[in-house]
Amino acid sequence: MARHPVLERRIGHRFKDPALLAQALTHRSFGSPHYERLEFLGDSVLGCAVTELLFQRHQALPEGKLSQMRAGLIREESLARVARELGVAAFLRLDESTARNEGAERPSILADALEAVYGAVFLDGGYSAARDVIARTFGAALSQLDPDTVNKDAKTRLQEYLQAKRRVKPRYRVVSTSGAKQSLIFEVECAVDDLDLKTTGNGSSRQRAEQQAAGNLLKLLE
Numbered sequence: 001m002a003r004h005p006v007l008e009r010r011i012g013h014r015f016k017d018p019a020l021l022a023q024a025l026t027h028r029s030f031g032s033p034h035y036e037r038l039e040f041l042g043d044s045v046l047g048c049a050v051t052e053l054l055f056q057r058h059q060a061l062p063e064g065k066l067s068q069m070r071a072g073l074i075r076e077e078s079l080a081r082v083a084r085e086l087g088v089a090a091f092l093r094l095d096e097s098t099a100r101n102e103g104a105e106r107p108s109i110l111a112d113a114l115e116a117v118y119g120a121v122f123l124d125g126g127y128s129a130a131r132d133v134i135a136r137t138f139g140a141a142l143s144q145l146d147p148d149t150v151n152k153d154a155k156t157r158l159q160e161y162l163q164a165k166r167r168v169k170p171r172y173r174v175v176s177t178s179g180a181k182q183s184l185i186f187e188v189e190c191a192v193d194d195l196d197l198k199t200t201g202n203g204s205s206r207q208r209a210e211q212q213a214a215g216n217l218l219k220l221l222e
Contacts, residue, residue, distance in 0.1 A: 010086050011117065012136045015124050024116035025088070027109060029095040035116035036179070039204060042119030045127070049118075049134040050074055053142060061147055069145055071153040073138065075211060076203070079111035082137055088113055112204060154215035158190075161221060168194050170217065172210050175200060190217050197221075 003018045004025070015021050020038070028034045050073050054066050061069075072078065083089070089104040092113060104110075114137075122130040135142070152160070158170055175187040186206045190213035191198045197220055201212025 004091055007086065007088070007091050010137075011121070011133050013121050013125060013129055013133050015120070017124055020120040020124050021117065022093075024120040025091045025093055025113060027092060027094040027098060027113075029098040030093040035113055036204075038116035038119035038123075039112045040119070041122060042115035042117065043205065045118050045122045045130050046074055046115055046134060048127075049131040050138070052131065053135055053138075057142065058147060065147055068152060068156070069147060071156075073141060073145070075153060076107055076111045076208060078141065079114050080107035082141070083110035083114040086114075086137060088117070108203075154211045154218060158214045158218050158221075161218065162192065167192060170214065172213065174206060174209075188213050190214050192217065 002022070003015070004021055008014050008021070023033045024035050024038050024042075026034045028036060047070070050070050051066070054061075054069055054073075058066065058069070088110055092104045092109070094104060094109075118130055118134060121133050155170075162168070162170065171191045171193065173189050173191075175189050177184045177186055179185045185202060185204060186209040187200055187202050188206060188209035189198055189200050190210065197217060199213050199216035199220065201209045201214070201216055203209035203212055
């Protein structure tokens with residue numbers, strides 16, 4: 001199995017089993033084994049590690065502010081930005097059609113592949129190794145994060161916007177799910193009934209799909 005020494009150096013982990021990294025960089029369109037199961041694992045590892053890092057760095061902050069900061073760090077656009085900084089797109093394996101359609105640069109693919117890399121590191125070296133890689137790759141974002149100016153996630157911004165306009169709260173529901181059990185893709189609808197507005201979002205978790213749907217509805221309102 002070919003190694004990826006450049007990427008290993010950038011993330012700060014040399015794989016004992018290079019096949020794990022190869023899988024983490026393989027999109028479903030290319031073949032199997034692909035990264036979706038590792039992405040499912042990496043999503044949880046990332047959430048745990050970022051929670052620990054924020055808890056240690058900001059010991060005086062309340063739970064609500066820590067949750068807000070975590071949401072800002074692990075949302076799709078933030079993950080895609082870290083993946084671009086690491087040059088993940090250059091290592092992705094996709095079929096020709098997906099590659100021609102700039103699949104390697106899609107934020108959703110970059111974010112999922114990065115989480116798959118974290119999942120692969122977890123399997124290869126355990127939680128400590130994964131936490132160290134996450135701390136290294138998110139180092140700049142963590143050090144620059146200001147609790148007073150942290151960007152609120154789309155769901156929070158939408159709810160605050162509607163409250164300010166004295167409108168009803170948005171309503172979310174799962175429209176459909178697709179894919180294998182361990183790699184479901186959720187489609188979620190966000191509706192504001194008294195404005196007669198509805199949008200949908202897709203994601204590898206219900207939370208991500210809700211965030212995307214809320215962001216799409218905000219675009220209509222703003």
